[in-house]
Amino acid sequence: xxxxTGITGQVGGVVARQLLAQQHDVRAVVRxxxxxxxxxxxxxxxxxxxxxxxxxxxxxxxxxxxxxxxLPPNFDPSPGFPESRRIIAALRQALEAAQPRKVVCLSTxxxxxxxxxxxxxxxxxxxxxxxLSMPVAFLRAAWFIENAxxxxxxxxxxxxxxxxxxxxxxxxxMVATADVGRVAARLLGETWAxxxxxxxxxxxxxxxxxxxxxxGHLLDRDVRAQPVPRDTWESLFxxxxxxxxxxxxxxxxxxxxxxxxxxxxEAETVKGVVTVETVLRGLIGxxx
Numbered sequence: 065x066x067x068x069t070g071i072t073g074q075v076g077g078v079v080a081r082q083l084l085a086q087q088h089d090v091r092a093v094v095r096x097x098x099x100x101x102x103x104x105x106x107x108x109x110x111x112x113x114x115x116x117x118x119x120x121x122x123x124x125x126x127x128x129x130x131x132x133x134x135l136p137p138n139f140d141p142s143p144g145f146p147e148s149r150r151i152i153a154a155l156r157q158a159l160e161a162a163q164p165r166k167v168v169c170l171s172t173x174x175x176x177x178x179x180x181x182x183x184x185x186x187x188x189x190x191x192x193x194x195x196l197s198m199p200v201a202f203l204r205a206a207w208f209i210e211n212a213x214x215x216x217x218x219x220x221x222x223x224x225x226x227x228x229x230x231x232x233x234x235x236x237x238m239v240a241t242a243d244v245g246r247v248a249a250r251l252l253g254e255t256w257a258x259x260x261x262x263x264x265x266x267x268x269x270x271x272x273x274x275x276x277x278x279x280g281h282l283l284d285r286d287v288r289a290q291p292v293p294r295d296t297w298e299s300l301f302x303x304x305x306x307x308x309x310x311x312x313x314x315x316x317x318x319x320x321x322x323x324x325x326x327x328x329x330e331a332e333t334v335k336g337v338v339t340v341e342t343v344l345r346g347l348i349g350x351x352x
Contacts, residue, residue, distance in 0.1 A: 065089040066252055067125050067164070069115065070134030071108075072099045074210065075170060078245020079132050080108065083252070093124045115151045121158030130252040131159065133169040135189055139182065140306045148185040152192045159196055168251045169193060170244065171202040173237055173263065174324030181314035183324065194259045201251050204326065205244045206237035206265040207319065209343040212275055216344075216351045219279040219287045227272035227289045228297070228316045235269035236319055237326065240343045243336025263326045264334045278340050282348055 066083050070076035071092045083090050084107060092108040094100040100110035113120035115136055125131050133155060138147050159167060171186045190202050215225045229236060247264055272289040280287035292300070297316070301309035318324030326333055 065091055065109075065128050067091040067093055067111075067128040067131045069093045069132060070136070070170075071103055073134065074241040075245045075248065076132065076134050078242055079249045079252070080106075082246055082249035084108070086249075086253075088129075091124065091128065093121070116154045118154040118157040118161070121154060122161040125158055125162035125164055128162070128164040130166045130168065131162075131164045132248055132252060133167060133189075133193070135170070135186060138185065139312060140308055141182070141185065141311060142308065145185050145188060149188060152189050155189075156192050156196065159193070159198070164198060166198060166252065166256075167193065167196060167200040168248050169200065169202050170248065171204045171261075173204050173206050173265075173326055174318060175202070175204055176327055177318060177324055179314060179318060179323060180311065181318050181324070182311040183315055183318075184311070199256050199258060199260070201256065201260040201262060203244065203248050203251060204261060204263045206239040206326075208244075209238045209240050209266065209270070209338075209340055210347065212279075212344060213347050213351075215275065215279065216347050219276070220283055220348070220351070223280075223285055223287050225272070225276045225279060225287055225289045226292050227275075228292050229272050230291045230294075230320050232272040232276075232289045232291060234320075235271040235274065237265035237330075237333070238270045238340070239264055239266040239336050240338035242338050242343075247334060247336070261327070262334055263328055263332075264336060265326070265330075266336045267339060269330070270340050275340065275344075278344050279348075282341065282345055 068080050071080050080090050090108045092103040092110045104110045111124040113124045172183045175187045219225045276287045276289040
């Protein structure tokens with residue numbers, strides 16, 4: 065049996081469906097029983113546990129062959145990331161108590177970066193869970209192609225795709241959530257010892273200009289990328305209600321300046337199979 069956190073999200077859902085298709089027993093770890101109902105209908109055992117409740121998590125992980133850990137996203141963290149630290153501490157306590165045979169954690173490209181940025185929440189997770197007494201793998205995924213969901217409306221209506229990634233011609237590692245979930249499920253079926261890092265990207269690197277061209281092809285109209293001026297970022301994020309936009313701004317700086325990157329070379333990363341065009345076609349279809 066495999067216990068899956070974040071099962072109601074895109075990646076966790078793919079992990080669960082992959083395991084179910086392989087005839088494995090799956091335990092859905094959810095905070096809300098109503099959100100677990102669909103997974104109960106799909107054949108999962110559903111267990112309620114808040115991600116900061118170590119005792120409930122330990123019960124949810126008990127007796128499992130493996131656990132998939134997905135840290136809840138926090139795009140507006142307090143300084144020092146206390147919210148994520150509290151969850152990570154609960155996860156560590158629960159995993160040590162439950163002693164699953166292995167753990168797979170969704171991490172991120174650039175988790176090793178020393179500069180303060182939004183993704184350091186996952187660096188903290190790697191540091192704290194990397195010394196667990198059971199085998200643990202960190203799946204460092206590239207920029208999600210699905211982040212382009214915010215670009216569907218402007219690309220469709222104005223032909224302009226605003227981009228925080230700059231310069232527009234620079235290709236960066238991107239990956240589809242379907243590939244992330246598929247590789248995570250595969251890792252849960254493998255055997256290893258100690259701490260392991262797997263860095264994952266899509267079949268090719270993608271620039272904002274590439275995204276705009278793909279949107280243009282799929283929408284059958286001219287679409288071009290347009291850089292969002294760096295000196296407007298803070299006001300834009302605060303207008304969205306963010307109290308502390310600096311970590312998010314520094315994350316974007318990291319991609320643009322190149323210090324958020326994989327530790328291994330492009331030749332050594334694991335490659336997904338889902339193309340940018342496939343993901344964008346799905347995003348456009350859901351928006352229609």
